[in-house]
Amino acid sequence: QNSFLQIIYPEKIQANTSGNSENFQVYNEQVSYIIPISEKPYTVHLKQRFFLADNFMVYLYNQGSMNSYSSDIRTQCYYQGYIEGYLNSVVALSTCSGLRGILQFENVSYGIEPLESAVEFQHLLYKLRNENEFPFLTENNQDTEQNPMDYTVFINEKPESTVSDLIPLYLEMHIVVDKVLYDFLGSDSMIVTNKVIEIIGLVNSMFAQFKITVVLSSLELWSDKNKIATVGEADELLHRFLEWKKSYLTLRPHDIAYLFIYRDYPDYVGATFPGKMCVTHYSSGIALYPKEITLEAFSTIVTQMLGLSLGISYDDPKKCQCSAATCIMNPKAMQSSGVKTFSSCSLSDFKNFISNMGARCLQNKPQMQKTLVSICGNGRVEGNEVCDCGTEEQCGTDSCCNPRTCMLQPGANCDTGSCCNNCQFKAAGAECRPVGHPECDISEACNGSSAICPTDITIHNGHKCKDGKAFCFDGGCHDLDARCESIFGKGSKNAPFACYEEIHSQNDRFGNCGKQGKSYKFCPWRNLICGRLICTYPSQTPFLQEDASVIYAFVRDVVCITLHHRSKNEDPMEIKSGSICDDGRICVNRECVESRILATQSHTCSQKCNGHGVCTSTLECHCSSGFRPPDCQRSARDSSNSPGEQGLIMEKTFVKARKKQWLLGIYLALPVLTVATITAISWKRLKKRLTKQQESQSSESESSTHRTDSRSRSESSSGTDTVRSKSESSAQTNTTSSN
Structure with a gap:
């Protein structure tokens, strides 16, 4: 793959703290090197970048039993930066033991690594070529057939590397390396671990544009044998890996888990669930590592897959523009060397994903070693900075952030975020994430004291x-x-x-x-x-x-x-x-x-x-x-x-249901009440009439001239008793009806 090879001697430009190019126990916040390429010196400026979790663990298998240990990897010796004089350049290096990593110009990339057993500070420099044809990723559950397109890329004059209205997010990854890839990468846990870290370092250099830090929380090496069958197509492997993950990754913190698999010449190089980054039972991916591929190309594959999970679609190069010669979500980006950036289309997709899905799982910052010194003006909030809108030109005159101090302007409470408006927190109760479906989702509202919208919460699955x-x-x-x-x-x-x-x-x-x-x-x-x-x-x-x-x-x-x-x-x-x-x-x-x-x-x-x-x-x-x-x-x-x-609409549904039940009760009770009322009125009238009859009979009896016939008195008494008996029967009937 490499027709260009050089043995070079990088020179470290001394910083204020002690240390030299051969002593890497002291790590500066910022460091610079002079690296010769074709006998021409290039100055590389680097800044420390932390993307390994403080509790970063490596899991290794030995004769079927898993051993976990806290890796000896030093988290302070990873750097990212640029090449002086080249606006569109990216450098990702580790200085743990010599210089190891990649230097990217606009359309060409170089790899650098120390020569083993070299007496002096010798390094091998070589040109990376990514010219192999690779098929597109498999977006699980999606038809990814694409018509042939003209892959001409339009280049913006003004770069879009800083996106001021995005907030820092942290994507925690657990990576599993299958047995065949483990052997292909060196069959040594330390070597394989370093290569995976190098890949994630390159992935971070691309996601820095969106203020996303991809944190490697843990690494699992299937060093003895694979724990699942790795035959079949990428999407089959994804479902298999997803089932395995449910049982075996419950105690390892991560936002998304990936399985890296080696294949000589795969039909597809990956599978993932688009737009499902924060959905637990979909947060997985498969990345197939082809035989003839560079770490640079593979890091592009991983970046594209993570992009898909974040709701970012493939670019149509006729419509989407970026500041580099190649846009990251261009389907052929993995075949290109040099710097790659996200396009305007990717930015729009990502903002839409953040707005609708909330990326709730990415808002918690994992424990990592913090940088002691921050660089104001690089567009990233670091150290003691409250905000960082970039350069004075990028910030503009109406920014809430002071571009010189990276502190809020006088009177400002916030700079960015969906709950920040005109440098002030939005009032408590202001909706910051609308309801997706009124019966199954809950709208999130600002709390009045933070610029960040609360975590996205939905109704439990199965309701x-x-x-x-x-x-x-x-x-x-x-x-x-x-x-x-x-x-x-x-x-x-x-x-x-x-x-x-x-x-x-x-x-x-x-x-x-x-x-x-x-x-x-x-x-x-x-x-x-x-x-x-x-x-x-x-x-x-x-x-x-x-x-x-x-x-x-x-x-x-x-x-x-x-x-x-x-x-x-x-x-x-x-x-x-x-x-x-x-x-x-x-x-x-x-x-x-x-x-x-x-x-x-x-x-x-x-x-x-x-x-x-x-x-x-x-x-x-x-x-x-x-x-x-x-x-x-x-x-x-x-x-x-x-x-x-x-304002949960479901509450209104419940109230509505209770109202219906109440009305139904009224409709059922109304006829009964009506009958009871009519009966009561009838009984009252009947009783009144009987009373009058009794009084009349009594009067007639008293005015009668000495009617002493016992039979007549008996009949009168009997008649009264009969009427009463009927009245009592009627009253009993009325009572039953009213019940």
């Missing part, structure tokens, strides 16, 4: 929504009938099972259960309604949609329809997890599984809310209006789980 037609899943409620109507218009519904059988039996771009290498994954009969959405089409006019192919099928007197979008990274016709696929079953990751598992978990979790709230994704109660957390037992005039107006 019923849309009158029981679907289940909440990752903040969404996916009703297939509603989706069909939104795509194809009024009257369109989820198609009958026969339509799914007909279209999915072809196992093509219109009917499948995802990609499997270059082909499509066949849907088993049980999972047919978890593949791609098929709808009924009631209209008499053909359906037209730009950039989409349409297929119709006439099955059992029903017109079925579905689409295939040629250029969209995310398939709009993919059936989402949480959709109902059969009685008592829901789709989860394209499989039709029993819903009772999720529903039971949600119900069990919500029981602790005492009927006055629902369980959230953090397993805490979100209380209905008028009740107070944590158990929603205590009443409160105005209650919410966090400062600000939470």
